[in-house]
Amino acid sequence: MxxxxxxxxxxxxxxxxxxxxxxxxxLHRSTRTSKILFALGNVSRIILCLLVLTIDIVKLQSFVERWPIGFINFYDSAAGRLTIEIIKPLDWRLVATGSFLVLYFCLRKGYxxxxxxxxxxxxxxxxxxxxxxxxxxxxxxxxxxxxxxxxxxxxxxxxxxxxxxxxxxxxxxxxxxxxxxxxxxxxxxxxxxxxxxxxxxxxxx
Missing domain, CATH: 2.30.29 (PH-domain like)
Incomplete structure (x- = not known):
């Protein structure tokens, strides 16, 4: 308490x-500035969650043989290949722990x-x-x-x-x-x- x-x-x-x-x-959101900051904070949370989920999916790529066509198109793109090069060397336990902490932080209300x-x-x-x-x-x-x-x-x-x-x-x-x-x-x-x-x-x- x-x-x-x-x-x-x-x-x-x-x-x-x-x-x-x-x-x-x-926090009070009575002013226009506070409302804008609150909205930007929520958008940042959504973007961060999507980024973490993308990293997790890329890391799972090494454990899954067949992927839906949408994921295959992503991996064939320049952004997909760059993401794979960055994420693949990371240990899966490090990725899982980091993803859990980030998602937990993003999903907490804070009030x-x-x-x-x-x-x-x-x-x-x-x-x-x-x-x-x-x-x-x-x-x-x-x-x-x-x-x-x-x-x-x-x-x-x-x-x-x-x-x-x-x-x-x-x-x-x-x-x-x-x-x-x-x-x-x-x-x-x-x-x-x-x-x-x-x-x-x-x-x-």
Whole structure:
């Protein structure tokens, strides 16, 4: 678990019965320059991944006797012959290790997003984004009938006091921690706590 000074809260409420709170440590992309840099970064990742896959295919050429016509045309080209001359002398274990590290780096998101979705009359859903682009977010839905309360707890970690938002679930031995990876600061937790309780319980007698 960790916290980052760059954490920020995004609130989306399409109606008075639905509201979502998303805490993220991703960099803000509010300016044109930041959006362009983000797009260039994604393009660079794609190009690097394609380059690594091309290197791997060329290295496999020495282990495969028959190739599809598309690969044969590539090997007959000047770029293909140059690539083969550069890659063939390399040890396959070095190529495999380097390819794994590069692909792992390219497929990592580099940030975490955690969301609490509140649906009045239905329940709440918590989700934590996956660390890579290849896997999906981890989600959990808790029906309203099982929610006893939403509270802010504090715990000690070493000499530091950490605050966290928790959902007390009926019949569960442990509380469900909201935003467990990011553990945002207390001001964010209080805003989410007030809004979530208002959306979930407003209108009850």
């Amino acid at each position: 960790f916290r980052s000074a760059s954490q920020h809260l995004a609130i989306y409420s399409p109606s008075n019965t639905t509201i979502s709170y998303t805490v993220s440590n991703a 975490t997003e955690e969301t609490l979705l509140v649906l009045r009359g239905l329940g709440v859903q918590t989700s934590t984004s996956s660390p890579t682009y290849l896997s999906t977010s981890t989600t959990r839905f808790i029906p309203t009938t099982q929610i006893q309360d939403i509270v802010i707890h504090e715990a000690f970690k070493g000499l530091e006091v950490r605050f966290y938002l928790a959902i007390i679930v009926e019949g569960a031995t442990e509380v469900v921690v909201v935003f467990p990876q990011l553990l945002p600061r207390r001001q964010i937790l209080e805003e989410v706590w007030r809004g979530a309780r208002k959306c979930l319980y407003e209108g009850r007698g």
